Amino acid sequence: MVLYIPYFIDVYTEPMTALYRFWYVAIGMAVILSVFHAIDSILHLLNRRRGVYAVVDELDQRIQHKAALVSGGLLACMVMIWVIVMMYALPMLGDEVIETSSDGSLSYIAWPITQIMHAVQWLFASFVGAQVLYYGMILGQYRSMSRE
Amino acid sequence: MSNANIITNRIRQLRFFHHEMTQQELAERAGITRQTVIALEQGKYYPSLELAFRLARVFGVSIEDVFQFDEDSQ
Structure with missing residues (x-):
């Protein structure tokens, strides 16, 4: 959250100046997730070798399932909004983005780079938001369970 | 939750009557985590039927001695 909120504020206010940062942040996120899951797997393996098995019971499964359902729903909604916007954006923008050849047929689409970046960032933000919601919900549910 | 407190349980009392069984001990015997207990x-949290049976079996009582369904509070 500390990393991504300032990033997305920057990206949506100045899409072009933040262009190069997209790759750093996207790669950074892939690295963070990979390292997190790698450490988690190694610790599980080491514990199993020592005969310690982490019990995952039905409450854990229910909490994870609920978090996956809600975050998956959010991701699906965001992607659906993206698809709908894409579907209607071309006709609405009209001549600004669609250029026709001399014979009147559609020749190519001249889409402004800032709008492309906004579209890409929207998808990236959807993924980040879904991840944050997933882990946040798991944490929140355990906290509410442990509260008296 | 609309069905809050419709199903109550006597797990705390049953633990007490079984030589003050700890939450951890009950969790281990029922194959769940202490958090769930x-x-x-x-x-x-309302358990699945399977877990309800397992808990009853740990205490050596019937399922209705552990969980009670209060129809009047519906």
């Missing part, structure tokens, strides 16, 4: 005792 806490949630059950606080009425924040």
Whole structure:
């Protein structure tokens, strides 16, 4: 959250100046997730070798399932909004983005780079938001369970 | 939750009557985590039928001695 909120504020206010940062942040996120899951797997393996098995019971499964359902729903909604916007954006923008050849047929689409970046960032933000919601919900549910 | 407190349980009392069995001990014997035992005792989580049977079996009683369905509070 500390990393991504300032990033997305920057990206949506100045899409072009933040262009190069997209790759750093996207790669950074892939690295963070990979390292997190790698450490988690190694610790599980080491514990199993020592005969310690982490019990995952039905409450854990229910909490994870609920978090996956809600975050998956959010991701699906965001992607659906993206698809709908894409579907209607071309006709609405009209001549600004669609250029026709001399014979009147559609020749190519001249889409402004800032709008492309906004579209890409929207998808990236959807993924980040879904991840944050997933882990946040798991944490929140355990906290509410442990509260008296 | 609309069905809050409709299903109550006597896990805390049953633990007490079984030589003050600890939450951890009950969790280990029922194959669940201590976190789940806490949630059950606080009425924040309704277990599956399978887990309800397992808990009853740990205490050596019937399922209705552990869980009660209060129809009047519906």
